[in-house]
Amino acid sequence: MEYGICHLGMIPMKSENSHKSEMVNQLLYGDCYKIIEKRKKWVKIRLEWDGYEGWIDFDQVLNIEKENFDKITKSKLHIASDLINYVTAKDNLLFPIIIGSDLRGLKVLGHKFEGETQKPNKNKRIHLTSTAYLFLNAPYLWGGKTPLGIDCSGFTQLVYKINGVKLKRDASDQALQGQTLSFIEESEPGDLAFFDDSEGNITHVGLLLENHRIIHASGMVRIDKIDQSGIFNIEKQSHSHKLRFIKKII
Numbered sequence: 001m002e003y004g005i006c007h008l009g010m011i012p013m014k015s016e017n018s019h020k021s022e023m024v025n026q027l028l029y030g031d032c033y034k035i036i037e038k039r040k041k042w043v044k045i046r047l048e049w050d051g052y053e054g055w056i057d058f059d060q061v062l063n064i065e066k067e068n069f070d071k072i073t074k075s076k077l078h079i080a081s082d083l084i085n086y087v088t089a090k091d092n093l094l095f096p097i098i099i100g101s102d103l104r105g106l107k108v109l110g111h112k113f114e115g116e117t118q119k120p121n122k123n124k125r126i127h128l129t130s131t132a133y134l135f136l137n138a139p140y141l142w143g144g145k146t147p148l149g150i151d152c153s154g155f156t157q158l159v160y161k162i163n164g165v166k167l168k169r170d171a172s173d174q175a176l177q178g179q180t181l182s183f184i185e186e187s188e189p190g191d192l193a194f195f196d197d198s199e200g201n202i203t204h205v206g207l208l209l210e211n212h213r214i215i216h217a218s219g220m221v222r223i224d225k226i227d228q229s230g231i232f233n234i235e236k237q238s239h240s241h242k243l244r245f246i247k248k249i250i
Contacts, residue, residue: 002035003069004045005105007062009096010146013054017042023143024054025154025169029080029087029095030102032073035061048073049102049161052169068108078103078119079162083134083147085115098146099134100158124163124250128190132159132207135221152205152217156192159207165250171205178247184212184228187246195230195241204241206231 006027013025017039027033027047037044041058048069064072080101086094090110103113118127132155134147141149145158153171160167168174175194181187187208195204206216206226214226218240225232230243 001066003064003066004033004035004043004061005064005069005072005108006031006033007095007109008060009098009101011056011060013045013052013056013143014042015054017044017055019057021055025052025143026145027056028101028145029097030072030105032064032069032102032105035063050157050166050169064105064108068105072102072104072108075104076119077164078117079164080113080115081118081162082115085113087111087113098148100145100162118162119164124165125188125190127163128159128207129209129215131162132209132215132221135159135217136215136223138217138221140217140219140221150217150221155217155221156205156207160249167249172202174205175202175244175247178249181246181248184226184243184246187248190250192247192249193226193231194244194247196244197242200244202244208246 006029009029011027012023014021015024032048033045035043036046042055043058043061044055046053080097080103083099086096106113138147138150142151144150145154157167189208189210191208193206193208194202197203206214208214212226213223215223224234230239231241233240
């Protein structure tokens with residue numbers, strides 16, 4: 001088994017081993033992974049954080065020893081909390097990094113970081129909504145996980161990750177986590193609301209705020225009202241997503 005780490009600010013992950021294939025995810029700086037398959041100039045990886053699999057360009061792979069992989073992934077989470085910052089390499093070259101980047105691999109990579117960070121704390125819930133607000137107006141991007149482009153489940157996963165909680169990558173998998181609530185009145189800020197299509201498939205997720213509001217990525221990261229029927233788009237004055245259920249993750 002070979003191991004790697006994301007040494008760049010962001011690396012696109014593809015569904016297939018081709019640049020023409022759709023982007024299904026993004027690696028952020030410090031994300032560790034296992035290499036599970038190689039084909040020509042592409043490598044299939046499995047992310048350590050959530051087990052998500054996909055293909056990345058061979059030229060963007062940086063291998064690390066298993067000893068370092070274990071040292072990084074078994075240490076306490078340490079996350080960059082500035083929207084955008086940079087790390088400094090030994091040759092004083094700067095590498096831009098995004099909020100949510102994992103800083104546990106700094107020593108292995110030989111980098112330095114002097115920006116704002118966040119470590120796991122006991123009162124995770126109270127920080128979820130303030131973290132979510134940082135992404136307001138970020139444009140929607142399928143497979144995206146940065147303030148420059150993010151999708152609905154990438155948004156909720158990253159907000160929770162910054163606060164030390166593991167969520168799966170896709171909305172349909174996140175929907176299998178946590179405790180299901182019977183009524184929206186039972187929910188608290190930070191809980192996740194899931195929405196389905198006409199066939200009953202989970203297709204959307206958002207994070208609940210106070211006063212029957214929800215923050216979610218739809219066109220951009222935005223705030224709308226939510227009721228027992230679903231998301232009520234304030235601008236269009238109509239429901240945009242049908243509520244399936246609400247989950248309490250922490």
